[in-house]
Amino acid sequence: MREGLAELLLGGAAAMLSFVANMTFVSISYAVAAVRFENADAKEKAQLSKFELRLIEKSKKVGIFAALGARFFLMVATFAFVCASYGVLKLCDAEMGSNTALKIVAFSILITLFLQYIFCDLPSACFASQEPVKTIKRHSKFFSIFYYAVFPFEIVARKVSEKFFGKRISEDDASFDHIDVLVKLRTEEEEGDELSPYAKKIVRNSIRLNELEISDVMIPRNQVQFFDISDTVSENLKIAAKYGHTRYPICDGNLDNCLGIVRIKDIFRVLENGEEVDLMKIKRGIVKVKYEEPLIDALKKLRRNELHMAVVEDEFGGIIGVLTLDGILEEIVGKIKDDIIDLSNAISKIGKNTYKVAGLAAIHNVEDFLNVDFDNDEVSTFGGLITNILGRFPEEGEKIQIMSPRMNITVEKVGLRKIDECKIELLSQSGEEEK
Structure with a gap:
């Protein structure tokens, strides 16, 4: 009898302490994330100590150790409920067989998860998101104790995992x-x-x-146009007129001898002042990146150096292409058309669920206007989308039905190898025109 009461009290106390500890890890994870998203102003951040500010800077480590802590104390809470359940059965003088033990374990797992979610996860996440600075100040000491206690375990676990899955498993740059x-x-x-x-x-x-890696986005060497320092300015400007880019690498003979980047508007600025253009004087610096580098790291380098272009090296130092800020942006928003054309009326509503769309309308503008997603990153214009779907150039008056999103498209006007105008009828999921 006394033994059962002791198990009940100890198990209940251990479960409560485990829940409190778990609240710390949930709270500090959400609080650090909230501060990183600037939910705290500079005045509030000034209240944080150096250690607490370092927690925010090392947020990916916080994520790793918070996850470890939450799992550990969830197991402790489950074990505590098992002990408390056994204590209750002993107090009731109930028979305890193997089936009873399985039921107790199953019950303890379910009740632990249920109570954890209601009394720890939901309130902790809510408060931490609303009051991130207060949360960090309240829980940072306990978290730091756990951090240093578990740090050796994390190192050993990472090394063991690395043996099985390779060195990439030890790279935790994107964990948090x-x-x-x-x-x-x-x-x-x-x-x-x-x-x-x-x-x-x-x-x-x-x-x-x-x-993504840089090699997924870069422009290959054979597609890169550059200015040659040995050519005249007029010869280099002919290249600019032909290809229409705003920036060009300036090289001595070939791309391997890249000396910098020249902006077209810098050339025009010099010409406007009536001065002689010296490409070496107006060139800007260049950043070199390795082709296997993560794309996100290259983006940081471009932003840090305030550049729009970098040259890409292979493992031997040879230049195999260039990376542009526009190329990275296209990975996010889709293909961007360079042509400067007035498309202010490219998309218009002409009836209920019926729209007129210019062939040169940008895909992302059509998606945003119609509130749809074509799930196609290979083309930049609506006309290009139609040609991509058909696998050929359409005929005037041709009708096309696509299933995702559901719509009927009529090609109303075509020009010389380009689609001028189309009509779109949005359909419901059943395939009928939306009411």
Whole structure:
């Protein structure tokens, strides 16, 4: 009898302490993410100590150790409920067989998860998101104790995992960034309007940047146009007139001898002042990146150096292409058309669920206007989308039905190898025109 009471009290106390500890890890994860998303102003951040500010800077480590702590104390709470349940049975003089033990374990797992979610996860996440600075100050000491106690275990576990899965498993650069993004998305969903399909597509593509390398986005060497220092300015300007880019690498003979980047508007500025153009005087610096580098790291380098272009090296130092800021942006928003054309009336509503769309209308503008997602990153214009779907150039008056999103498209006007105008009828999921 006394033994059962002791098990009940000890188990209950251990479960309560485990829940309190778990609240610390849930709270500090959400609080650090909230501060990183600037939910705290500079005045509030000034209240934090150096150690607490370092927690925010090392947020990916916080994510790792918070996850370890939450799992550990969840197991402790489950074991504590098993002990408390045995104590209750002993107090009731109930028979305890093997089936009883299995039922107790199953019950303890379920009740632990249920109580953890209700009394720890939900309130902790809510308070931490609203009061991130207070949360960090309240829980940082306990978290730091756990951090230093578990640090050796984490190192050993990572080394063992590395043996089985290779060295990439030890690279934790993006571990917490995903948590940050998910927390932000959840906040936006709770506080704002529902995102449009095109906005959701941008968010998905932004998250996908973590998975891309420079080689996935770069312009290959054989497609790169550059200015040659040995050519005259007029010869180099002919290249600019032909290809229409705003920036060109300036090289001595070939791309391996890249000396910098020249902007077209800098050339025009010199010409406007009546001065002689010296490409070496107006060139800007160049950043070199390795082709196997993560794309997100290259983006940081471009931003840090305030550049729009970098040359890409292979493992031997040879130049195999260039990376542009526009190329990275296209991975997020889709293909961007360079042509400067007045498309102010490219999309217009002409009836109920019926729209007129210019062939040169940008895909992302059509998606945003119609609140749809074509799920096609290979083309930049609506006319290009139609040609891509058909696999050929369409005829005037040709009708096309696509299933995702459901719509009927009529090609109303075509020009010389280009689609001028189309009509779109949006359909419901059943295939009929929406009412």
